[in-house]
Amino acid sequence: MIGLVITQIAVIALFLILGWAVRFKKAYWLISGFALRPEEEKETLIENRYPQKIGSLLIGTAIGMLVFLPLSFTEFRFGTEAQFGFMLVVLFGGLIYLSRYEVPAKRKRSYIFAIILAIVTLGPLVYLTVSSHKGYEMALAEDSFEISGMYGDEWDYEDIQSVQLLEEMPEVTWRQNGIGLPTLAQGHFKVTRYGSSLLFIQKDHTPxxxxxxxxEQIFVNSKDSAETQSWYEELKKEVE
Structure with missing residues (x-):
């Protein structure tokens, strides 16, 4: 939690400093590719107030993120997603809008590039977010059990060495390859005393x-504690 808040504050501070430097100190060289442009193009962009507006965009993004920051200290579970979602939408939306202030010869190309960049960046993020919120389901068949959704698979009962019902989730130290949301952990994570593990965990729900x-080792639960208990009892029969 503390590390995440520090990261949020660092991003806000970075945007504020960069925006201030570009907008008020004319540090236009901080804008990607600006220093390499011909002098004529630089003058046209400055006349169109393109670099100044980039600075204002960065400052506005930082202020918006600062407004969202208090959500991280409330019970609202999606404060971080809301903050960084705002950041991405405003930045990419702003870049698309500011393409109108490009030099005429490069304006169309700037629009196309900004739109493609937004789609390539936001598309996978939206897909992962939607997919992760769909969660997972566990199904028990005659000879195997299956967990659906991202990182899911099917495993034979004969491969099970043991099953346990834990009162709480052991400490998760870091994410290796997975999705970590305020309400969900799904994928490969390092777990204290267990090492690399596959998690399908609805947070704040036990057992x-x-x-x-x-x-492999798997940690899984349901929002319904009775359903988790039922999974345990059924799997326990298979390994006895």
Whole structure:
């Protein structure tokens, strides 16, 4: 939590400093590619107030993120997503809008580049966010069990070495390859005393079902504690 807040504050401070330097100190060289442009283009852009507006965009983005920052200290679970979502939308939307102040010969190309950049960046993020919020489901078949959704798979009962029902989730130290949201952890994470593990965890919900396989270990639970208990009882029968 503290590390995330420090990161948020650092990003806000960076945008404020860069925006201030560009907008008020004319440090236009901080804008990507500006220093390499011909002098004639630089003069046209400055006359159109393009670099100044870039500075204002950065400052406005920082102020907006600062407004969202207090959400991180409330019970609202999606404060971080809201803050960084605002940042991305404003930045890319602003860059698309500011393409109108480009030099005429490069204006159309600037529009196209900004739109493509926004789609390439925001598209996968939106997909991952939507997919992760769909969560996962666990199904028990005759010879195997399956967990659906991202990072899901199917495992044979014969590969299970043991199952345990834990009262709480062990400490997760870092994410290796997965999705970590305020309400959900899904994917590969390092877990204290267990090492690399596959998590399908609805946060703030217990108990936790721990499944030790031959080559893998899984932590999974449901928002419904009775359903998690049922999974445990069914799997326990298969390994006895």
């Amino acid at each position: 936790i079902l721990y499944i030790k396989l031959k080559d």
